[in-house]
Amino acid sequence: MDAMDQTLTPTFDYLPISMLNQLEYCERRFYLMHVLGEMEVNAHVLEGTLRHAQAHQPDREQEGDKTIHRRLYVWADSLQVAGFADVVEEETGAPRLTPVEYKKGRMGRWLNDHIQLCAQAICLEERAGVRIARGYIFYFGSRRREEVCLTEELRQRTAQTVRRAHTLIGARQIPPPTEKMVKCRDCSLQPVCLPQETNLLNGQGNLQEVE
Numbered sequence: 001m002d003a004m005d006q007t008l009t010p011t012f013d014y015l016p017i018s019m020l021n022q023l024e025y026c027e028r029r030f031y032l033m034h035v036l037g038e039m040e041v042n043a044h045v046l047e048g049t050l051r052h053a054q055a056h057q058p059d060r061e062q063e064g065d066k067t068i069h070r071r072l073y074v075w076a077d078s079l080q081v082a083g084f085a086d087v088v089e090e091e092t093g094a095p096r097l098t099p100v101e102y103k104k105g106r107m108g109r110w111l112n113d114h115i116q117l118c119a120q121a122i123c124l125e126e127r128a129g130v131r132i133a134r135g136y137i138f139y140f141g142s143r144r145r146e147e148v149c150l151t152e153e154l155r156q157r158t159a160q161t162v163r164r165a166h167t168l169i170g171a172r173q174i175p176p177p178t179e180k181m182v183k184c185r186d187c188s189l190q191p192v193c194l195p196q197e198t199n200l201l202n203g204q205g206n207l208q209e210v211e
């Protein structure tokens with residue numbers, strides 16, 4: 001049976017997989033976006049959105065012995081997350097599935113993209129009843145596909161991130177700015193978040209830290 005030919009049932013009120021990426025990057029960013037609905041469209045965000053729109057119209061095509069699924073809706077009841085996988089490669093014969101996530105820029109120092117990919121893989125495993133050993137992240141900036149091994153450690157970290165998301169949502173209190181303020185330089189929400197000003201008001205840091 002085609003592993004991906006399962007009836008897809010829309011699942012509402014599950015945590016969006018993309019929000020795990022935001023949370024792993026910065027808890028305050030996650031809260032601003034997911035709980036308070038803030039979104040700033042800067043050049044980086046716009047580039048990422050356009051690249052996704054160009055590359056990921058929903059479809060399915062055959063490439064040799066592989067079926068390529070694009071923009072596939074997936075969800076996992078175990079994690080209570082749902083969202084879209086950019087690309088899923090399905091090998092004919094052995095039901096082997098490989099998720100591929102597309103990102104602008106180059107591989108960063110943080111695990112946020114890995115967590116997002118791992119959550120997609122866990123969703124696919126639940127939907128198709130297969131085990132997935134690895135996935136890939138394609139970075140437009142370096143035009144490279146980085147292999148991501150879906151280790152037990154990464155799976156546990158992903159589950160922890162989901163639990164942390166529910167804790168933050170339940171706490172109803174915006175987290176403080178990240179201590180790794182180098183992240184703020186690339187963050188589109190800086191004008192809304194005001195990390196330096198917030199730290200100053202809280203008696204921490206100074207206005208030069210992010211510059």
Ligand code: SF4
Nearest residue numbers: 026177178184187193
């Ligand atoms: S500006 Fe910094 S602290 Fe604020 S949301 Fe972005 S990364 Fe987090």
